[in-house]
Amino acid sequence: MSTETAKHARDPLVSGARKGAIYGIIISFSGAALVGIIALLGGDFGETQGKILLTTVLFGAFSITALCHLAIADRAMRLVGMSGLLASGVALVTGLVLIWRDWADSDLEVWFRVFAAGGILAVSFAHANLLLLLVGRRRAAIRWGLAATLVAIAVVAVMLILPIVTDGGIPGEDAADVYWRVFGVIAILDVLGTVVVPVLALFLRDGAGPATxxxxxxxxxxxxxxxxxxxxxxxxxxxxxxxxxxxxxxxxxxxxxxxxxxxxxxxxxxx
Incomplete structure (x- = not known):
């Protein structure tokens, strides 16, 4: 066979990155646990120990979202996975700045806004990327349910980010009640689709439907x-x-x- 035919279906680079993310999760949360144990036994838990603990937790959270993004990094929707990795990277860098800068600095508010927006995007992309593993399914119920859930994820993310980046200018005081009621409805639909679509995918097999x-x-x-x-x-x-x-x-x-x-x-x- 030719080299292309013999090449493994999965990209070795992506597989290596997935293993790295798994190791990152294990090491980060093990480190956080170790710092907590030492602080409890030693009786000395100051600002530095707190920053170290927050840093290990931040790296663990980054590794978890990165692993979700890498789930589709070797598929046709890889661009969405790469966008998620970028958002996770922004949240990681700004989070480190927030942790290790002097907490009395006045410009930390800007960093916090960027961190919050990046974190929301990272989690939203991670959520979407896991659901995108079902993008090849042919059943109409799964396809439409998946599309509706992805739209709900995007709307929830945007509605959370807007008040942060505008310092409450959106929705404002007058429209706040309606805004958050609409947000609650879409968030419920988001959760509903996240639960129902994968369950449908388990029970509705493609073999019984029209094949592509x-x-x-x-x-x-x-x-x-x-x-x-x-x-x-x-x-x-x-x-x-x-x-x-x-x-x-x-x-x-x-x-x-x-x-x-x-x-x-x-x-x-x-x-």
């Missing part, structure tokens, strides 16, 4: 008992996802890519 071209026959169907008739081959869902992803990367039709891979594989067996 990438999961249909590689060639036209024909009676199997006729000699020389085209072979009908149905691709399993997991393999169809790999074919779609590789075809999107190469800018080719999934069927053509699958046929080429099959030919090369059979040629390799013959040799």
């Amino acid at each position: 071209p990438a999961a249909q026959e590689v060639s036209a169907a024909a009676p199997r008992h006729v000699a020389g008739a085209p072979l009908q081959l149905r691709v399993p869902d997991d393999l169809a996802d790999v074919v779609r992803s590789r075809a999107a990367q190469q800018g080719r039709a999934p069927e053509a890519l699958a046929l080429d891979a099959l030919r090369r594989g059979l040629a390799g067996d013959d040799s």
Whole structure:
């Protein structure tokens, strides 16, 4: 087979980043636990110890959101994952500034606003990226439910960020009651979709619904008992996802890519 065909479906760089995020979670929260234990046993918990504890917790939170963003980093929606990593990075840097700067400084308010906005975006992207793992499902209920939930996530994030960056100018005192009532309704729909859509994905399998071209026959169907008739081959869902992803990367039709891979594989067996 060629190098491209033999290449693993998952990007090694992304896999390594995922492992790094997992190690970051373990190390950060283990460090936070260690600092807490030492402070409790030693009886001395001052400002420096508090800053160290907050730093380890911040790195742990960054690692958790980064792991969520990396869940789709090797898929067609990788741009959303990269945007989430950027938001997490902004929250990490500004959070470190807030922790280690003198807390009496007057300009920390600006840093706090950037940190809050970055944190909200990081969590929202992490939430969306986990749901985007279902983007390839073909059931209409899952597709529409996923789209509605993603819209709700975006609206909730924007409605939280606007009052922060405008210092309460939006929604203002007059419209505050209506604003937060609308926010509450959308937040409830957000939670509802987050729970219902993955549950539907567990029970509604794609095999019973209409298949997309990438999961249909590689060639036209024909009676199997006729000699020389085209072979009908149905691709399993997991393999169809790999074919779609590789075809999107190469800018080719999934069927053509699958046929080429099959030919090369059979040629390799013959040799």
